[in-house]
Amino acid sequence: MILRHLTPANYTRQPWRNGHGTTTELFRLEHKGQLILRLSRAAVVEDGPFSVFPGVERNLTVLTGPGFRLTGQSLDFRCEPLVPVEFPGDVALVATETRGQQSDDFNVMTASGLPRPRVFLAQNDRLLPGDLLALYALGPCQAGGLALDRYDLLVTNRDVVVTGDWPVLATQLSGLLPDATQELSAKILGASDVRSAGTAAPDAEPDP
Missing domain, CATH: 2.60.120.10 (Jelly Rolls)
Known part of the structure; x- marks a missing residue:
């Protein structure tokens, strides 16, 4: 097998695309220069916008902390601890109801065609x-x-x-x-x- x-010694830290935080990248797979899969971890510490990723599908699981709400366009849902949620990466979403507490989350990004x-x-x-x-x-x-x-x-x-x-x-x-x-x-x-x-x-x- x-x-x-x-x-954790293998992981890399990267700034958020929107400049409002950092992500720890765990694993990335690309094919012909295009993202296939990205596994990462990030901390949501306050209300604010999520980065937009056209052509990407997202899945997020809160690992620690109380969770938060994501809203944008026609989407409105809670991110609860240890409950995976999926959403399109090309929608502008805003995290709310963080209540001043940090929530750490595990993120999966995949190409939209998969x-x-x-x-x-x-x-x-x-x-x-x-x-x-x-x-x-x-x-x-x-x-x-x-x-x-x-x-x-x-x-x-x-x-x-x-x-x-x-x-x-x-x-x-x-x-x-x-x-x-x-x-x-x-x-x-x-x-x-x-x-x-x-x-x-x-x-x-x-x-x-």
């Missing part, structure tokens, strides 16, 4: 990958025979058994074109922190 295990990813909590279960399976650990657990610490990320294109006292937030992506699937496999297999389950982990390297 081939896996890519990333830790089937929407499935984002869900999983614990003590066997998960099927689709074309890609990404597991974000919410606490110490085991996945694919590897020990994950809190906020580690595991990316694979194989089925994985998850065990332990803490769940993972799973992202399952399907519908990639064959050449994009090959690029995904190369990104997983070509990484310095890739290994087969049961082998020793080398020193972490920055995510390219």
